[in-house]
Amino acid sequence: MPTSSGRFHAAQLAAAAAANMDPAMAAFEAANPGAMHDGPKPVIAVVGATGVQGGSVVSTLMRTGQWTVRALTRDPRSDRARELAGKGIDVIKCDIDLREDLEAAFDGADAVFAMTNFWDMITLARGDINFEYRQGKLMVDVAKAKGVKHLIWSSLPNVHDISHGNLTCIPSTNKARVEAYIRSINLPSTFVYIGMYMASLQSQFAPKRLADGSYEWSTPIRGDVPIPLADPENDLGVLVYELLAQEPQGKRVPLFSAYLTLNDVAAAFCDVTGLRATYRHAPLTLEVRQAAKERNPVQCSLHGMLDFINEYGYYGGMDEEKDADGLWSPVPLEWTSYTDFLRKSTLRLES
Numbered sequence: 001m002p003t004s005s006g007r008f009h010a011a012q013l014a015a016a017a018a019a020n021m022d023p024a025m026a027a028f029e030a031a032n033p034g035a036m037h038d039g040p041k042p043v044i045a046v047v048g049a050t051g052v053q054g055g056s057v058v059s060t061l062m063r064t065g066q067w068t069v070r071a072l073t074r075d076p077r078s079d080r081a082r083e084l085a086g087k088g089i090d091v092i093k094c095d096i097d098l099r100e101d102l103e104a105a106f107d108g109a110d111a112v113f114a115m116t117n118f119w120d121m122i123t124l125a126r127g128d129i130n131f132e133y134r135q136g137k138l139m140v141d142v143a144k145a146k147g148v149k150h151l152i153w154s155s156l157p158n159v160h161d162i163s164h165g166n167l168t169c170i171p172s173t174n175k176a177r178v179e180a181y182i183r184s185i186n187l188p189s190t191f192v193y194i195g196m197y198m199a200s201l202q203s204q205f206a207p208k209r210l211a212d213g214s215y216e217w218s219t220p221i222r223g224d225v226p227i228p229l230a231d232p233e234n235d236l237g238v239l240v241y242e243l244l245a246q247e248p249q250g251k252r253v254p255l256f257s258a259y260l261t262l263n264d265v266a267a268a269f270c271d272v273t274g275l276r277a278t279y280r281h282a283p284l285t286l287e288v289r290q291a292a293k294e295r296n297p298v299q300c301s302l303h304g305m306l307d308f309i310n311e312y313g314y315y316g317g318m319d320e321e322k323d324a325d326g327l328w329s330p331v332p333l334e335w336t337s338y339t340d341f342l343r344k345s346t347l348r349l350e351s
Contacts (some may be wrong), residue, residue, distance in 0.1 A: 024075055041067055042110040042242070044114075045112045046061075047094075047113060049081075049084065051117065052197075056073075058084065060238055064088070069089055070105060071084050074093070074096075076093045078336075092105050096139060097123070104136065109146065111149060111151070112139075116131075116154075118137050130304045133177050133296040138177060140153075150184075150189070153189060157173070157176060159316070168300060168304040169301050169302075179191050184334075188249055192253055193227055193253065193318070194230050196229055197231075198229050198231050201229075207277060214278065215269070216279070217280070218279070218280045219280075220283055221281070221306055221310060223262045227259060227309065228314055232336070251328075253331055257338065266279040281328060
């Protein structure tokens with residue numbers, strides 16, 4: 001597999017930004033001037049290639065020139081898939097519910113980036129709320145059978161176990177169950193733990209405009225809880241590039257730039273935009289909780305995630321300072337800060 005020349009430093013990141021170049025590409029070119037990869041390239045199959053996570057991996061690895069990338073998608077006719085194909089990327093139709101699709105996609109692959117998406121409405125509509133574990137286990141079994149040398153799995157904490165069964169967050173727990181299964185069959189692997197998406201603070205948790213013209217964030221998360229914020233669209237591909245080179249077997253590698261409270265988020269928003277903004281903690285009511293419990297297991301899982309963050313922290317004590325098993329292994333790269341994210345984002349504010 002390709003080897004990394006070392007860490008990405010601030011100067012390389014700044015140069016990459018100035019040249020509109022991916023940091024991974026800047027680091028690679030700095031270490032290997034005038035040369036890309038000679039001879040046959042290793043092959044990586046990337047699940048979810050048209051989404052945020054897979055899309056970042058595909059984009060970065062293609063620009064390094066060190067990998068043959070297979071972009072896996074359920075619908076190769078989608079606009080995003082056609083865009084990838086137009087760039088010369090090998091787009092492969094792959095439904096991760098189908099073993100035959102996965103066998104074809106993973107055949108001859110040296111590495112696989114794998115993930116599942118709880119918010120996939122098409123799959124949720126089939127009625128199996130635990131589909132992520134089924135999909136993940138199937139991908140793992142096929143990767144093992146095909147002799148994949150390195151699987152990178154997008155994981156999350158086991159909310160059920162960490163909370164001693166008191167909280168339910170199906171997507172997090174099922175991702176963790178897949179991780180446990182991967183470990184049980186000794187498949188060479190690394191586990192990526194992505195922090196809260198910065199983009200979610202402009203979508204499902206976007207601020208609302210108040211009558212006085214200021215903006216207010218309001219969620220059930222307490223304003224003083226430190227949250228690891230991440231920009232996976234820009235940074236995940238760089239992290240995966242580094243992990244493919246280092247191959248830190250069995251490690252849990254977080255992706256986030258810093259821990260910020262939601263009070264900090266509102267203050268940063270004011271500094272960058274010049275607009276007035278505040279954060280207000282809005283606890284879930286008993287009525288809302290009961291309605292979700294009776295009729296909406298998806299919403300109930302979201303509530304469980306929010307409760308988990310308040311009570312145990314986003315990573316549930318798995319972070320470096322509380323890591324008891326030595327598996328937590330941050331990669332010391334410089335990631336997109338929340339202020340930088342705001343500066344380059346197109347803000348969608350409610351008017």
